[in-house]
Amino acid sequence: MTPVDLLDLDGSLTEEERQIRAVVRRVVDDLVRPHVAGWYEAGQVPARDLAREFGKLGLLGMHLTGYGCAGSTAVAYGLACLELEAGDSGVRSLVSVQGSLAMYAIWRYGSEEQKQRWLPAMAAGEAIGSFGLTEPDHGSDPASMATRARRDGDDWVLDGSKMWITNAPIADVAVIWARTDDGVRGFVVPMDTPGVTAREITRKMSLRASSTGEIALDEVRLPADARLPDATGLKAPLSCLTEARHGIVWGALGAARDCLETALTYATTRTQFGRPLAGFQLTQAKLADMAVEWNKGYLLALQLGRLADGGKLRPEQVSVGKLNNVREALAIARQCRTILGANGVSGDYPVMRHANNLESVLTYEGTSEIHQLVVGQRLTGVSAFT
């Protein structure tokens, strides 16, 4: 049990959920924590090795069923995301994009052949996937995407570019969303298809232990069966985002917990003015407020997870969770940084890394503003997006 679990929310987990969490926590302790500061500094992560290890544990597409996927509950998947992100948001992103975006898109909308071809290999971590929705000029408003897919005989020909795509430079396959004469459609694109190139985005100050890239699509010719047959319209990629956002609701809590635990340890061991920092009322106020927010976030995640397991989770409910938990996790990370003083900016401690990572988490999978608009529309019945 973590000391920040003031409400004993861990007590509401099932034995199986607790076991899955313990396994993921152990693997993060073994495979991620000892190395992640170096990966972050270098801007490089051994994603393929990690994917294979995570695949062995059934963490890739773990909430999906069949095709080598573990078929766990949504809460268990959330707990795994929490523990992975307690290691690093970039490592959790590898798992989220693989399972909730690329695999989910194929699992939910793909043909039987596409599922057989890709899902077992992706679940095992032998094939890496990415999900291309964002473009250089179209981010929050994917409905205006410029990437086009046109028919040429039986084939499809794709032209355009996708930007800020997690895993793209290392991926074997990308799910690419493109405009057709009949609206938005999804395509399963092997990355070695002629005309596809991926470029690593360098100089990121955030999520440095994650590979992010641009995908250029230049007259990419695909057979008719490359299209996801059941994906029609923008609601298809948006439903994939709802899956991934649920993981983020939990994951952000992991980054925040790691910051809080680090700050607690630091405050009780660092002495100034003849007493531990933890003995100052101002420090205790910070710690108390942060722990209260963390527990509220955990309650929220549990409620959303239980709704998902009951098949009742609605997109705007996920927006409530993503908006709150990422915003509060970032506030917690920044506040914890102050408790560590100068050490707060050092890579020897995880806090600044988490804070920087959470800046990306705040932006991707719908910015805070977009989630405010989703919740606002639900409350008022009025769309304020345009």
Ligand SMILES: Cc1cc2nc3c(=O)[nH]c(=O)nc-3n(C[C@H](O)[C@H](O)[C@H](O)COP(=O)(O)OP(=O)(O)OC[C@H]3O[C@@H](n4cnc5c(N)ncnc54)[C@H](O)[C@@H]3O)c2cc1C
């Ligand atoms: C590290 C990283 C990894 C990513 N991985 C992926 C990936 O794997 N796949 C993928 O498809 N995308 C990915 N993204 C892209 C991400 O989803 C987009 O950056 C995000 O949707 C925002 O789009 P944008 O950056 O173009 O910002 P914009 O849409 O240009 O927005 C800029 C600002 O304007 C605000 N804004 C926009 N519209 C409105 C409005 N109507 N009302 C009020 N404010 C508004 C936004 O909230 C934001 O603050 C990733 C991004 C990052 C940073």
